[in-house]
Amino acid sequence: MNVLDAIEARRAIKTFDPAHEMPVEDFKKLMQAARYAPTAFNIQHPRFLVVKDPELRKQIRAVAWDQAQVTDASLLIVLCADLDAWQKDPARYWHLAPQAVQEFMVPAIDGYYRGHEVVQRDEAMRSCGLAAQTLMLAAKGLGYDSCPMDGFDFDAVGKLIQLPEDHVISMFVAIGKGTSEAKPRSGPISEDEQIIFDRF
Secondary structure, three states, X not given: OOHHHHHHHOOEOOOEOOOOXXXXXXXXXXXXXXXXXXXXXXXXXXXXXXXXXXXXXXXXXXXXXXXXXXXXXXXXXXXXXXXXXXXXXXXHHHOOOOHHHHHHHHHHHHHHHOOOHHHHHHHHHHHHHHHHHHHHHHHHHOXXXXXEEOOOOHHHHHHHOOOOOOEEEEXXXXXXXXXXXXXXXXXXXOHHHHOOXXXX
């Protein structure tokens, strides 16, 4: 599917065929696409926790307002981020780059993040957002529907998935074969209100 067509066709679908099993090759394509999503300084902090255990999915659904897509989608990804990725052997993010690039980038990572906790979290959330959108567009390109989700108890889900202390949950992405059409787009605001040139 053309990328622009996928962007227009992608909608949040909330009903999925619970009997559909995603082929391994499609799963691999989706995850590879997600890993191509950009991250600041290439520190690759998104972590894609794929919930395969049906019982765990039921437990997560119970703390996610009983939303059916948690259990019915072919794939449920809890999109998390390692907040400390910037300081975990950062040289590995640039080990294939020319030496001069490595010598510039690796110290720059430390200088940008150290002592700036808000920046650390903001960058993690931005990166997860980019990864989520990449996942959803790739899914649409492969013939799947998807639903981004933040309607759940973050603390409860963190306990269920044993989230490390230095990680944060950004959102869920449910992917599968939708069983209903998307509702009509509801109330887009005007271009004049949303697109601003030069200054507010």
